[in-house]
Amino acid sequence: MNDASALYLGLISGTSADGIDAALVRFEQNTPQLVDALTHPWPDTLRARILAVAQDETRLDLDGYGRLDVAIGQCFADAAQNLLSRRPALAADVRAIGSHGQTLRHRPAGAFPFTLQVGDPSVIAERCGIDVVADFRRADVAAGGQGAPLLPAVHAMLLAQPGHTRVVLNLGGIANITVLGGAGEVFGFDTGPANGLMDAWNQRHHGTAYDAGGTFAASGRVDDTLLAALLADPYFALPPPKSTGREHFHLVWLESHARLASLAPADVQATLLELSARSVADAIERYAPSASDVLACGGGVHNEPLMRRLGELLGTRVLTSTATHGVDPDYLEATAFAWLARQRLLGLPGNLPAVTGARGLRVLGAVYPAPR
Known part of the structure; x- marks a missing residue:
């Protein structure tokens, strides 16, 4: 396939479900270059439904699941169309859309490991008239992997520095780190919550999707007793490969700690x-002790108290945004799913077994053709 002039469009809504990120991406010598991007808002009622299901506050019957799958697919299509409407001259050059979908469950352990992302890709293909690649995680899970994180390969392409060990920190609803070794080695894992729990607690008490500027957190004081109880969760002590999500770190989990009622x-x-x-800082200290800098991306880079506290805990390691290296911190994930779509169409693997724990390299995703 001649791919020299093709564009790809990546779509993702992360664990926080705070919007659908859409990125239009061109590839220069196989390296992704962001052309344009936007964040498409969720309708309030649909976002509330997604969060209630993801946090296991609402159970879905089959009819409810089917309707939610299509509703999310329609919103993903809207996000893609809104981005392409800003670049109409480029729309015909889009080879495929890579849609991560919206994660409702991620349980890669146990006798029947699975991961579930919804947002009907056939709806996106029909609405946009562009082939869609979706369902990126399940092949890795089927191969014994975690199915996540999938960004480290793109982190390595864009941010690795030969002879220098650094960490790329993604602060989404869940935090994950990619350790880029000086000799080209790459590994990573989910460290635990980043914004997801804070967003949910803020939504409950202030009715807004997130703690803008971290002002709610900055107005309070850390309770050491509650903190110790939260950090005692077994997930934090698990060795990688590992991954997690809102189905574990949610408000019901938080409320299971008796200390909460008195605060x-x-x-x-x-x-x-x-x-x-x-x-995050504990994970970096344990698994990347030689890293001298940490490059942050994701929504958490805009939370000044969080970034400030991370900087304090990281000690001599320099914490900066990926923007200082020419990589937009808000659209790196969407860029990665454009890359994963291209990998699928080229028949190339998208996972890194050293990260996910899969038995080997796997071509990820399924293709949903547009109407011809």
């Missing part, structure tokens, strides 16, 4: 911020 909401928010920062 002011702002103090709980401050403690959740400390949990995110501490679990």
Whole structure:
């Protein structure tokens, strides 16, 4: 396939479900280059439905699941169309859309490991008239892997520095780190919560999707007793490969700790911020002790108290945004799913077994053709 002039469009809504990120990507010598990007908002009622299901607050019957799958697919199609409407001259050059979908469950352990992302890709292909590649995680899970994280390969392409060990930190709903070794080695894993718990607690007490500027957390004080109880969760002690999501770190999990009832909401928010920062810093200290810098991306880079606390906990390691290296921190994930779509169409693997724990390299995703 002649791919020299093709564009790819990546779509993702992360664990926080705070919007659908859409990225239009061109490839220069196989390296992704962001052309344009936007974040498409969820309708409030649909976002509330997604979060209630993801946090296991609402159970779906088969009819409810089917309707949610199509509704999410329609919103993903809207996001792609909105981005392409800004670049109409380029729309015909889009070879495929890589759609991550919306994760509702991620349980890669146990007798029947699975991961579930919804957002009907056939709806996206029909609406946009462009082939769609979706369902990227299940092949890795079928091969014994975690199915996540899938970004480290793109982190390595864009941000590795030969002879220098660094960490790329993605601060989405869940935090994950990619360790880029100086000799080209790459591994990574989910460290635990980043924004997801803080967003949910803020939504409950302030009715907004996230703690803008971290002001809610900054108004409280860390409760050391609650923090110690949260950090005692077995997930944090598990060795990689490992991955997690909102189905584990959710408000029901938080409320299972008796200490919560005696605290002011702002103090709980401050403690959740400390949990995110501490679990990330502990993971970096343990698994990347020689790293001298940490490059952050994802929505958490805009949370000043979180970034400040991370900087304090990381000690002599320099914490900066990926923007300082020419990589937009808000659209790196969407860029990665454009790359994964291209890998699928080229018949090339998209996973890194050293990251996910899969038995080997796998071509990820299924193709949903547009109407011809």
